[in-house]
Amino acid sequence: MAARSESAQPARVYQQIADAIENAILSGELNPGDHLPSERELVERYGVSRPTIREALRVLESNHLVKSRLGDRRGPIVLSASSHLLQKSLTRLTAGEVVGLASLLQFRMIIESAAVLLAASNRSESDLVELERANARMRAGIDLGYAEFSAADLDFHRTVARTCSNPLLEFSGEAVRESVLRLTQQRITDSGDSRAQMLLSVRHHEDLLEAIRNKNGPLASWLLRDGLYWYYVDYVDPADLPNLRGLADEVRPRE
Structure with a gap:
């Protein structure tokens, strides 16, 4: 998952981050059952704000690629492929x-x-x-x-x-x-x-x-x-x- 700088990117940075994470899942870099880095780690990795990371994660969840679990301090879990x-x-x-x-x-x-x-x-x-x-x-x-x-x-x-x-x-x-x-x-x-x-x-x-x-x-x-x-x-x-x-x-x- 390559890092991106928020200041160097145009609007909708969250979508670019979501796309980068999705590509990591599709390429096999991230597998079903793996956890994404924590929210704080993603903020540091991509050099963006916390709201931007949260929006990117919402996109991934809406596409059933990852799922957050209440009370789990680890990052969202990668889901298996579905229809x-x-x-x-x-x-x-x-x-x-x-x-x-x-x-x-x-x-x-x-x-x-x-x-x-x-x-x-x-x-x-x-x-x-x-x-x-x-x-x-x-x-x-x-x-x-x-x-x-x-x-x-x-x-x-x-x-x-x-x-x-x-x-x-x-x-x-x-x-x-x-x-x-x-x-x-x-x-x-x-x-x-x-x-x-x-x-x-x-x-x-x-x-x-x-x-x-x-x-x-x-x-x-x-x-x-x-x-x-x-x-x-x-x-x-x-x-x-x-x-x-x-x-x-x-x-x-x-x-």
Whole structure:
């Protein structure tokens, strides 16, 4: 982390310091679990005021790169990589109506069908146990309510993403899942047939789990896309359904 002089720099010095620390994290100079120098040490290192350092740390925390712990006299701890920034960008795009539900679902189909294709080849017995537990929790969630059901559903897909052993697919999948959930959660909760919808999803996930168990990646890939289509079909603009259906069937195995 190279030092900078506050007097020699233009405005927004805090951003330059935040960028320097971020570069140290991305380059591996600082690793997850490491602590940054204390606030006083950073003031001395960069030759800037305490408020400037605090603002730089706020930027890093808002980007989920570091985290300060109350009462810890050491500097903030460096966090592991996450999908937060991508998720934040998708949230902004959906909030501004630049990206709608159909586009998010198309992206999710592509990302997650690739992940499950790889997961079917890579899965271990312990992965199958985790998937079975998540699926059982989904089935129990039908009676417990949508919040419990949704949490189990997310765990199922996170296990698939982790099993695929591709961090880019894992982070992208996490971000788009959260964005889709944010757009649809209230509508699904308020739906008069949400129970039937959850039951249909459980059955799709059971078929998907069986394909993963049998290491049938192409079938798992299609089941993933087909399941997403039917789960969200009532919430997508009818004009967007043909493209969504076509994308789902693009990977349909031949009879």
